[in-house]
Amino acid sequence: MDERELRHLFRGAYDHVPPPRDPFCRVRESSDQRRAQWGYAIACGLAGLMALFTLVALLLVRHLNSAPTEGMAYQPGTGATAAVVPSPVEVAQVANVVSERPTPRVAALSDQVALVSVGDSILRASDAGRTWRTVYPGRHDHAGNVRDLEWVTRDVALAASNYGLLRSDDGGNSWRLVNARPDLRRLDFVSASEGYVVAGTDAQGSDWRLLRTDDGGAAFTAYPVGLLPATWVQWVSDTHAWAAGPEGVVATTDGGEHWQPQLTFDKGVFSDAQVGFVDAGHGFAYLRSANGQSAPTVYQTFDGGRHWRSVGAPPDTGSGLHDDQLAVTGPSSAEIVTRSEADGVVRCTLSGSAAAWKCLPQPLTAEAGAREVARRAFRLLTALRGDQVVIAASSDWGTTWSTVEVDATAWTRR
């Protein structure tokens, strides 16, 4: 028996123990108590400050009344730079919208607050996905479709639709159109003002490329990274980012000054590519083919992409291209939600160093692509089934699910 087998024995001895329940519950309780204490302290402090201000104001008034007014001049404040909030564009002005198949999308801010798109309607939940409220009703003609949803900060969220960029600056509660370009596909904003998007007119992705904005999405400029088409971009810090396309993966470590190829593929082998990193070191690349000529493949790296290894992929079930998506759930774990041939939703997970995918059918069926988002133990899954969009939520790493069905008749019958 060698050292590897001894390690295996250790795992066999303890790995059957079920995972822990919420390990952060005491931190949250403590945080709530502290918040209550802070609330009391702040209230006392405010009362004291108000008393102080009243006293100062009385003294000031007394001083002004006694001082000569000559020589006094208005002093403008230096003022902090205002946050970039682009001006809204009238939705009614965007007349020619090319209708497309609805693609339910999902984005989570935390394990409580999340957004889901149904056509171009946007729903919001703040109770771990149990109840959903429509926060953006979409266009009246229901020709719209949200292609990507993203939380940027607690306040700012964005949605790329087939008639432009929708933006919320109040935590997803209200939305407005800030840019009417119809070719936005995917979003990666690094702040409320600076962002990168994938844009292109061809639904298959043959002309997709990267654009950049520094005014919150009001205007975009081309952002070449030496990769065309480019179907994905992800920044993990001010310096480190990756972009992916059918012909490979490129990366920058100097804030975008230089982009270096890390993975290269022959033209035509793949049609869509995605990267997903949790930090500057650990990440995945997921490559798929539209015509099924090449098996989908997932690559994994532990050193920021200097070395990649193939970790296979779940079997290709013929989900629409750009539909199923890899959700990175940890430094060495990822999940892909896809469909079986019988329209069942299948959730495939990769964890640890085993490099083997485990696929489990979920108690859901879907006729169009399913999307999943993961935040700690929270999983949120959306899929289109007939006239319904099914939203499934789990708070225990996907072991048990609760589902909500939202009527999507208007979108599916248009």
Add this chain to the structure above:
Amino acid sequence: MTLSEGLLERAKEGDLVAFEDLFTPHVADAFRLAVAMLQRREDAEDAVQNAMLKAWRKLGTFRTGCDVRPWFLTIVANECRSLRRGRWWSVVRLADLYSDSASWRDSLPLELDLRRALAQLPADQRLLLVLHYYLDLPFAEVAAIVGGSPEAAKSRTFRVLRKLRLSSELIEAAAEVQS
């Protein structure tokens, strides 16, 4: 600034979501460590929750640029020690490890031997074996958690391995590893 450093800064400022994002990748290792140290699932959960609370409170003292994992595992290990100290009785019911009896029945004799032998070791010695052979930590990281140099951690680990009173097969395994 890396994403982890960004999360750390936000967590230090009291952002609970950032704190959870920063520490979630280490929950599995922390729980495995606690299970192997305490041999009871409930105690292990308790230790990890306490350790998480201590990490939250002490995060301000953590230096940016250092690795969070050994720091957090040190807190977990200390929490396991104090949980054991706080319990005047120390009867270890091995079946407590499992919530379902099927898993317990499926255990192999060798694995039972290993658990039994580990349970008989002092906590500090058990910690060395668990960190290196179960969590796969290199000796440099083991040393950061238990204190001392990596060389000292290595030789102590091998000494403890020699002490394991296991079945004859495991003794052979231990001998092979040391050679």
